[in-house]
Amino acid sequence: MALDYTPGHPSSTETLRTLLSLQLASPRLPPEALGDSRYANMLRAAKNSYEAVNTHNGYDFLLLLRIYTLFSGSLTPIGVNGIIIPPDALGFLLGLGRNEAETLVRDLHSLIFQQGPQPFLEFWASERRAEELFVDFSRVCAHLAKCCMHHIAQCPSEINASLRDFHYHRSVLAEAVKSLPFFMEEAVGIDDDVVDFSQKGGWHKFDKLLPSAGRMNLTRFGIDWVKSLVSVADRLKEDHPDVAAVMNTFLAKWKRELGKRSPLSMDSRLAGILALTASVSN
Numbered sequence: 001m002a003l004d005y006t007p008g009h010p011s012s013t014e015t016l017r018t019l020l021s022l023q024l025a026s027p028r029l030p031p032e033a034l035g036d037s038r039y040a041n042m043l044r045a046a047k048n049s050y051e052a053v054n055t056h057n058g059y060d061f062l063l064l065l066r067i068y069t070l071f072s073g074s075l076t077p078i079g080v081n082g083i084i085i086p087p088d089a090l091g092f093l094l095g096l097g098r099n100e101a102e103t104l105v106r107d108l109h110s111l112i113f114q115q116g117p118q119p120f121l122e123f124w125a126s127e128r129r130a131e132e133l134f135v136d137f138s139r140v141c142a143h144l145a146k147c148c149m150h151h152i153a154q155c156p157s158e159i160n161a162s163l164r165d166f167h168y169h170r171s172v173l174a175e176a177v178k179s180l181p182f183f184m185e186e187a188v189g190i191d192d193d194v195v196d197f198s199q200k201g202g203w204h205k206f207d208k209l210l211p212s213a214g215r216m217n218l219t220r221f222g223i224d225w226v227k228s229l230v231s232v233a234d235r236l237k238e239d240h241p242d243v244a245a246v247m248n249t250f251l252a253k254w255k256r257e258l259g260k261r262s263p264l265s266m267d268s269r270l271a272g273i274l275a276l277t278a279s280v281s282n
Helices: 012-024 031-053 061-071 087-093 100-115 117-124 127-133 137-154 167-186 191-199 202-213 218-236 241-261 264-281
Strands: none
Touching: 031 061, 031 117, 031 127, 061 087, 061 117, 061 137, 087 137, 087 167, 117 127, 137 167, 137 191, 137 202, 167 202, 167 218, 191 202, 191 218, 191 241, 202 241, 218 241
């Protein structure tokens, strides 16, 4: 997925600055409505500007920009649920390449920071205020879950040997492994994708990739993603019991590994999750 820029095409910065100055010149709107109108115009102008010169069919500017604002760490330094994916890795995960994500929002990003990011984030998180520009969080997670599953499923079976010299790809796969359980749990309408992922040996590859995610604190994050995967397996249990069974086989393995690593202060929390895992398996 690539972005092309046509010579002579007005830059998004120029377009957005014009809109911003016009909005600031209008004294008749209350502060929130004025801010909402300004942000809506900024988003529409950026969307139209980028899509006018984008050569990839089906490119969804608003979805990708929403993903970037939530998970790249640029506007939300703590991410969502502690998940932050470096912009270059996020771009690759989304099919944009290493630097495309930064290019995608560079002009809009600078203008948002002139006003402060928090008001913009609050505007875009409200369906009532953002109206047709609103991007539901479950849709964001569904797209990211599909991207993570795609990269994991496409990974060669002999992961360690095949990727020995591809450190960047290994880091992207590590991000996919770390984030997939949370995205799966929060997503809606991806059960068929999870089934397909499982049938392609995705959980086996997920398990093999865990060493590549070694930089993540398995004690801190591992319990959370085990809990998320328990929830997903429970959701699939009735309609796709075979997939739930495969997941529970790996969950049993991972809970044993977590049990060896978890400090005493986390024993009670881990015990509760392991009990939940056992109930799902039955």
